[in-house]
Amino acid sequence: MTATETLRRGQTDGAALAGKVAIVTGGASGLGRAMALALAEAGARVVVADLDARGGRDVADLVGGAFRACDVSDLEANRALVDFAQEQYGGVDIALLNAGVTTGCGVGDDFDPARYRRAMGANLDGVVYGTHAVLPALRSRGGGAIVATSSLAGLAAVALDPLYAANKHAVVGLARSLGPALAPDNVRFNAVCPGFAESRIIDPLRDMLSEQGLPVIPAQVVADTVLRIVTGDGAGECWFVQAGREPEPFRFRTVPGPGKPAAV
Secondary structure, three states, X not given: OOHHHHHHHHHHOOOOOOOOEEEEEOOOOHHHHHHHHHHHHOOOEEEEEXXXXXXXXXXXXXXXOEEEEOOOOOHHHHXXXXXXXXXXXXXXXXXXXXXXXXXXXXXXXXXXXXXXHHHHHHHHHHHHHHHHHHHHHHHHXXXXXXXXXXXXXXXXXXXXXXXXXXXXXXXXXXXXXXXXXXXXXXXXXXXXXXXXXXXHHHHHHHHHHHHOOOOOXXXXXXXXXXXXXXXXXXXXXXXEEOOOOOOEEOOOOOOOOOOOOOOO
């Protein structure tokens, strides 16, 4: 059975997301492509968003969806993306805010303000702007799901790319904070935190990963995890995806409360 036939069968077999409309940013390749495929197989109609028009249209054609060019670091572009999805399919139920890039610089002599702003714009602003833009559409449908792509770099220190770690930690903090804040509106906000997964981001690291014997996580594993998050009932969770382990929500330690005043 071809990939297209599999998608069509998923759309007609009473799949979990039948009738739902989803947006996937960074959907032209890697994790975003796999997410778009997984959503379509589960029955959703998918709007693929990316700056890579050729790749994005190819994925949209594959899933029987629609493509919209979008720079997620621009607030108005995010609003236009949501408007486009509503015009195409009548609403939005799911937003996978996945677009992201590596930083490519540090904070020392190699600091590059343009690279820094590009990474923060895609990795953090894209999540904030995307959430702001899609919330009215989700609320109008009685709720929905937002999943932001963070990283294991959002859960641990990463000396190799501290600025990337910074914006991914910010996405984790946003998910943990917005989860309970948006739950009363029946909008579930969660994050997925993959390790080294198959995507363009790891291209500069492939030789190093091979030399160190570090496995690359298939994009489909990350996409399947996102599908579990979307179809679940959690909010404010940050699911780790690590090679050789079953994905699950990361268990954060509780912050210590205030201590007792010192005795006089």
